[in-house]
Amino acid sequence: MKRSMLTAATGTSLTFMSAAAFAAPAAQAADKPPLNLTAIAMFLAFVLATLAITYWAARRTRTASDFFAAGGGISGFQNGLAIAGDYMSAATLLGACALVYGRGYDGLLYVAGFFVGWPILLFLMAERLRNLGRYTFADVISERLDRTRMRSFAAVGALTVVFFYLIVQMVGAGELIQLLFNVDYDYAVIVVGVLMMVYVAFGGMIATTWVQIVKAVLLLFGGTVLGILAFAQFGFSFETLAAKAVAAHRSGAKIMGPGTLLADPVSTLSLSLGAVFGLAGLPHILMRFFTVPNAKEARKSVFYASGFIGYFFLLTFVLGLAAVVIVGTDPQFFQGGRVGGALIGGGNMVALHLAKAVGGNLLFGFLAAVAFATILAVVAGLALAGAAAVSHDLYANVFRKGKTTEQSEVRVTKIATLAIGVIAIALGILFKGQNLAFLVALAFGIAASANFPVLILAMYWQGLTTRGALWGGLSGLVCAVVLVILSPAVWKAVLGNPAAIFPYDHPALISMPLAFLVAYVASKLDTSVTAKTEREAFDDQYVRAQTGLGAAAGSAH
Amino acid sequence: MSSAVYQRIRANPKFRELEARRSRLAWVSSAVVLVAYYGLMIVVAFWPQALHAPLSEGQVVTIGVPLGAAVIVLAWLLTGFYVYRANTDLDQLNQQILNEARQ
Numbered sequence: 001m002k003r004s005m006l007t008a009a010t011g012t013s014l015t016f017m018s019a020a021a022f023a024a025p026a027a028q029a030a031d032k033p034p035l036n037l038t039a040i041a042m043f044l045a046f047v048l049a050t051l052a053i054t055y056w057a058a059r060r061t062r063t064a065s066d067f068f069a070a071g072g073g074i075s076g077f078q079n080g081l082a083i084a085g086d087y088m089s090a091a092t093l094l095g096a097c098a099l100v101y102g103r104g105y106d107g108l109l110y111v112a113g114f115f116v117g118w119p120i121l122l123f124l125m126a127e128r129l130r131n132l133g134r135y136t137f138a139d140v141i142s143e144r145l146d147r148t149r150m151r152s153f154a155a156v157g158a159l160t161v162v163f164f165y166l167i168v169q170m171v172g173a174g175e176l177i178q179l180l181f182n183v184d185y186d187y188a189v190i191v192v193g194v195l196m197m198v199y200v201a202f203g204g205m206i207a208t209t210w211v212q213i214v215k216a217v218l219l220l221f222g223g224t225v226l227g228i229l230a231f232a233q234f235g236f237s238f239e240t241l242a243a244k245a246v247a248a249h250r251s252g253a254k255i256m257g258p259g260t261l262l263a264d265p266v267s268t269l270s271l272s273l274g275a276v277f278g279l280a281g282l283p284h285i286l287m288r289f290f291t292v293p294n295a296k297e298a299r300k301s302v303f304y305a306s307g308f309i310g311y312f313f314l315l316t317f318v319l320g321l322a323a324v325v326i327v328g329t330d331p332q333f334f335q336g337g338r339v340g341g342a343l344i345g346g347g348n349m350v351a352l353h354l355a356k357a358v359g360g361n362l363l364f365g366f367l368a369a370v371a372f373a374t375i376l377a378v379v380a381g382l383a384l385a386g387a388a389a390v391s392h393d394l395y396a397n398v399f400r401k402g403k404t405t406e407q408s409e410v411r412v413t414k415i416a417t418l419a420i421g422v423i424a425i426a427l428g429i430l431f432k433g434q435n436l437a438f439l440v441a442l443a444f445g446i447a448a449s450a451n452f453p454v455l456i457l458a459m460y461w462q463g464l465t466t467r468g469a470l471w472g473g474l475s476g477l478v479c480a481v482v483l484v485i486l487s488p489a490v491w492k493a494v495l496g497n498p499a500a501i502f503p504y505d506h507p508a509l510i511s512m513p514l515a516f517l518v519a520y521v522a523s524k525l526d527t528s529v530t531a532k533t534e535r536e537a538f539d540d541q542y543v544r545a546q547t548g549l550g551a552a553a554g555s556a557h
Numbered sequence: 558m559s560s561a562v563y564q565r566i567r568a569n570p571k572f573r574e575l576e577a578r579r580s581r582l583a584w585v586s587s588a589v590v591l592v593a594y595y596g597l598m599i600v601v602a603f604w605p606q607a608l609h610a611p612l613s614e615g616q617v618v619t620i621g622v623p624l625g626a627a628v629i630v631l632a633w634l635l636t637g638f639y640v641y642r643a644n645t646d647l648d649q650l651n652q653q654i655l656n657e658a659r660q
Contacts, residue, residue: 105608108625109601116594119632123583123590123639243617256619257609258601265602272598296644303640310629317626540563546576547566547651549658 038365040181046218046373047195050211054199057207064406067204067413068135068388069290074209076297080304082209083288085216087309089378090371091172093223093316097351100320101328104245104255107320109262111313113272117279118306122299125280128459128545129289130298136385137286137451138393141458144537146466146530148398153473155393157451158283160477162386163427164443165284166379166420168436170428173375179345180352180368186429192376193425199380200387201417204410205291208380215370215377220308222363222370226351227315229358230322238318245324250340255324270509277512278444281451284385295548323354330357383420390416438489441506445484449476449511457519459545462538465523465531472519476511483507565658575650579643586639590632597628 065071074082100107133139138154170189177188199207234241242256249255262268279285289298331337333353335344343349352371356364391412396404454473457464484490486502523531544550566572600607608621 105619105621105625108622109598112594112597112625112628115629116590116632119590119636119639120587122636123587127643239616239618242622246617253609253617256617257621258605262598262601263605265599268598268602272594296648299640299643303636306633306636310633314626314629539567540560543563543566543572546572546579547655549562549566549655 036180036182036361036365036368038361039368040365042365042369043181043372046214046369049214050195050199050207050373050376053210053214054203054207057203057210061204061206064135064392064409066206067410068287068384068392070205070209072291072293074291074297076292076300077304078209078213079288079292079297079301081216081308082212082291083285083301083305084308084312085212085219085374085377086285086288086381087305088216088219088312088374089169090176090374091348092312093219093367093374094176094348094351094371096313096316097320097323097354098347100317101323101350102347103259103261104249104251104321104324105257106259106261108317109258111316113275114279115306115310115313116272117276118302118309120276121280122302122306125456125459126289126298126302127295129286130292130295131545131548131551132459132541133286133290135287135290135392136388137283137455138389138397141454141469142397143458144534144541145458145464145469146534148401149466149470151393151397153454153470154451155389155398157281157446157454157473157477158389158393159386161281161283161443161447161451162382162389162420163423164439164446165282166382166386166424167427167431168439168443169375169379169382170424171431171434171436173372173379174428174432176348176375177372179349180371185432189428190425192379193421193428195376196379196383196424197417197421199376200384200421201414204413205287205384208377208384209288209291211380212377215373216308218370219374220312222367223312223315223319226355226359226363226367227318229363230326230354231318233326233358234322241318241321241325245321248325248329266509267504267506270504270506273512274441274444274448274506274508276448277452278448278508281447281455283389283451284381286455287385287388294551319351319354323350326357327353333357379424383417383424386420387413387416390420435493438484438487438494438505441487441489442481442484445480445507445511446477448508449480449515450474453512453515453519457516461523462535462542463523464519465526465528465534467526467528467531468519468521468523471522472515472517475518476515479511479514480507483511562658566654569654569657571650571654571657575647575654578650579647582639582642582647586635590635593631594628597624 061067063071096107096111099110129137129140132143136154136158138151138158141154142150170192173192174185174189177183177192178185181188183191199211231241234244246253246256251259288301292298292301327333327343327350329339331339333344333349334340335342343353345352352364352367355367391409395412396402396409450473453476454469457472458469483502484505484507486500487505487507488500488503489505491497491500491502608619608624610620612618612620612623
């Protein structure tokens with residue numbers, strides 16, 4: 001258990017923390033819980049409800065704008081819930097609780113790092129993104145630069161991030177569902193993949209958004225109920241909770257302050273740069289800014305989203321400490337009944353064990369169903385972002401040079417969704433039992449080092465040219481990939497070498513500044529005629545970015 | 558959209574005012590959030606014992622807990638402040654600019 005906890009802690013994303021840990025070859029088949037009928041009934045109810053939503057959404061989806069951006073008809077509050085849903089996967093609840101359970105205060109510091117990206121995204125990007133884009137972030141970076149090359153680059157950046165993210169989610173889903181519902185791993189992966197394809201292919205962004213909203217409400221509700229029941233056992237006194245947790249934890253009073261997890265400043269800085277700026281390069285998150293009618297609602301959606309996320313992160317700190325006392329001292333949750341040994345089902349079961357302890361089988365079943373629902377919603381959002389990159393960026397704008405109809409663009413998206421679904425299922429089965437923590441570092445590293453620098457420079461720096469953007473973005477991408485391969489997570493853990501060549505698991509500290517530097521130098525050295533027109537086009541783009549002049553308008557739904 | 562519209566907007570002193578006010582708000586807010594978070598992380602890296610100090614005499618809860626939570630709460634309150642300012646006076650100014658440009 002300790003080993004999988006460490007794996008979790010070094011994974012880049014909270015979204016993935018426990019998925020990465022599940023991926024460690026540690027699933028204890030012998031400890032499968034008995035068939036949980038409550039959980040299965042609740043899960044089936046969720047699936048039926050989401051299929052009904054998909055049917056309803058399919059009837060409302062007529063244009064490409066409906067399909068990719070829900071017609072711009074989602075309100076700020078709804079979009080806030082959907083964004084929060086995209087960011088908080090099953091792994092957030094399970095992984096963050098496990099981290100606090102194991103390491104106390106370090107868990108709080110860790111989640112804080114995954115929170116501060118949100119205000120930055122709002123202050124520096126939300127409004128310009130909404131004003132300049134239509135369906136994908138590629139719209140923004142190709143606005144005044146070479147359309148074919150920038151779209152191709154953006155599609156590569158988006159698809160790599162989406163696939164790395166998807167593989168980890170699929171493997172995590174398979175392991176979690178196997179554990180919770182006693183379903184065979186392969187079937188679990190296939191069920192997740194097929195439902196994901198149905199939501200996205202038939203219901204597009206409208207269905208994906210509403211599935212995400214339903215799931216976010218369930219997750220917040222389940223977490224809150226669990227929090228209230230657990231906190232009640234300590235008379236709602238944080239001091240009592242802390243005192244009992246310190247008494248019960250093997251590290252004692254140390255859990256109430258910083259420990260070893262984030263003690264290395266360089267490693268922590270690299271991790272946090274990836275977390276803060278990687279967020280602003282995640283294609284499925286950026287896509288959500290185009291589902292609202294205008295910049296005003298885009299801003300509001302970040303306010304609501306960060307409120308839900310921040311609340312949930314703080315809640316997990318209370319849950320984790322409560323679990324130290326309630327789960328950590330109860331023999332029924334340990335293998336062989338040995339308190340302090342390995343937890344039944346592995347470290348990520350902390351929150352679910354807590355649910356069982358304070359709310360019985362009903363709450364356990366509810367949370368297990370919510371965890372499954374959460375995975376479904378997150379993979380659907382990812383699949384849609386990947387499919388949009390294929391159809392809107394590659395097909396419509398690169399291959400057909402913008403000469404296409406909305407119908408054919410949507411048709412290509414549906415085909416792309418099926419292809420992504422099939423590939424995701426295949427990779428999910430192929431990578432069964434693998435330790436995939438490095439994929440997390442890669443997804444965030446690439447988002448922070450390729451997508452984010454190009455996006456922010458395109459919006460803020462007049463001097464950026466196509467050549468600078470491509471060279472900068474590609475060098476960030478290549479550097480992130482190479483550094484992750486040379487890092488302890490791959491070079492040592494996967495390839496079996498005695499020592500890593502690059503000492504840190506997260507590349508952003510090196511690869512992100514490199515991308516900016518190369519983009520700057522290559523743009524400065526670019527004296528071509530096209531570079532001149534690209535720089536001249538900045539002034540008008542700037543007016544649009546600031547005022548929303550000519551921005552894609554939303555329709556009412 | 559004719560380029561005359563863009564020129565009218567750029568020539569409008571209100572546009573200068575809008576970009577100056579909004580970028581000041583955005584950069585100052587970003588700086589506050591980043592300084593708060595990285596400030597705490599610097600303490601974690603170099604003076605971790607400081608955060609182990611009890612909140613008050615005899616308490617188990619340390620100074621670190623409210624400080625860690627405060628980073629999240631402060632960052633969220635700032636998003637609220639930003640959205641409020643941007644969606645009220647700044648958006649009004651923005652609308653005036655657009656109306657004047659279309660005349």
